[in-house]
Amino acid sequence: DVKVTQSSRYLVKRTGEKVFLECVQDMDHENMFWYRQDPGLGLRLIYFSYDVKMKEKGDIPEGYSVSREKKERFSLILESASTNQTSMYLCASSFGGKRYEQYFGPGTRLTVT
């Protein structure tokens, strides 16, 4: 089975802190994604990566950056956390190609105070 793991289920940080969210997948997937999920808004794509060291902005990249130094690991970075970044963050991965679904991690609920 595909396994996508995220470093924390719950995280509490202070405004202005630098925050790292880590995601690891074990199925050699080319693509990895970071979403945030907010009530009434569904999932919105922050960034994705289709190869090591490659990244593309999603729909809401402002205030975030990403890093993919190894194929299995994709990190989301909040350079200076703000209260409006309090949310559920979901990581996903997939094979490249037409038919393939994305596999999701359990999510990290981040609270910025």
Place this chain on the structure above:
Amino acid sequence: AQKITQTQPGMFVQEKEAVTLDCTYDTSDQSYGLFWYKQPSSGEMIFLIYQGSYDEQNATEGRYSLNFQKARKSANLVISASQLGDSAMYFCAMRSLNFGNEKLTFGTGTRLTIIP
């Protein structure tokens, strides 16, 4: 640009009844894929079913089927014989199948509650 609309924020259904969750979409692509995901209270998104825009038959996976009406741009999820474990959020999503486009666009979801 792609857009997914789920007009039912919440639904209550009696156990063992069939359920239809609505999804309409908008896209200018000719080749696209439609997905349904389930999110239980634990938070993890679980893939349920996929339909390609050129698939001639509606997709089925066990108790799940996708009622795909291309002309109406709808991709409703049908759950037969609902169970208590079906209580969850359900998201419809789509992506272009053009080369190099891997992005999924999600709807806002429907919260389904199965009543015993």
